[in-house]
């Protein structure tokens with residue numbers, strides 16, 4: 622098995638001392654693989670991603686994650702801030718203090734990676750939901766992120782765009798040796814991933830092959 626790109630041990634988090642949200646979570650995602658994170662509403666999936674990216678601080682436990690992490694939100698309108706596709710990706714590179722030529726090269730390369738090269742000058746408002754999500758992913762690629770964290774990126778997309786996006790991320794992971802952790806409620810997306818993690822009430826209750834996790838979810842649903 623490849624080295625983990627994400628490793629979490631005994632992670633605990635709560636907004637108050639008395640109400641735990643994440644309880645002793647332990648999981649790992651191997652480098653270069655596409656994993657999915659599933660669980661009922663409120664089980665702690667988004668909180669876990671926020672801890673991984675450093676937006677929240679754990680109460681206890683360890684997190685080891687590759688340094689360059691890109692985050693893709695459920696709603697791309699909360700993420701894309703500039704008027705055009707090219708400008709938005711370039712904006713994400715401001716902190717890297719690159720030359721104009723380097724910025725252009727990174728933007729062009731990232732757009733090509735998500736098959737959006739012809740849309741570089743396109744206003745953000747003129748994009749479809751799926752194209753917006755690809756722009757968000759291109760932003761992470763331009764910053765040379767090694768890990769992609771995607772929080773229900775298909776939630777607002779139509780079925781065809783959902784399929785396009787999950788296939789695009791599967792290809793990116795394979796071709797660029799990225800590691801992706803993708804939160805979803807859609808069982809049909811599981812067929813595109815290498816492994817899956819299941820959370821219940823703040824705990825990781827299963828981690829393994831997508832089919833095993835799918836079976837377990839179906840059994841849980843049947844038991845209600």
Ligand SMILES: Nc1ncnc2c1ncn2[C@@H]1O[C@H](COP(=O)(O)OP(=O)(O)OP(=O)(O)O)[C@@H](O)[C@H]1O
Nearest residue numbers: 636642660661662663664665666667668669773806
């Ligand atoms: N800012 C906050 N302050 C207090 N409680 C919060 C906050 N954010 C989330 N929570 C609580 O933490 C728990 C876990 O929330 P989280 O958003 O991580 O769940 P989730 O698994 O992502 O759910 P969903 O599938 O609905 O997105 C929930 O009980 C939620 O109400």
Ligand SMILES: [Mg+2]
Nearest residue numbers: 666667668772
């Ligand atoms: Mg969530």
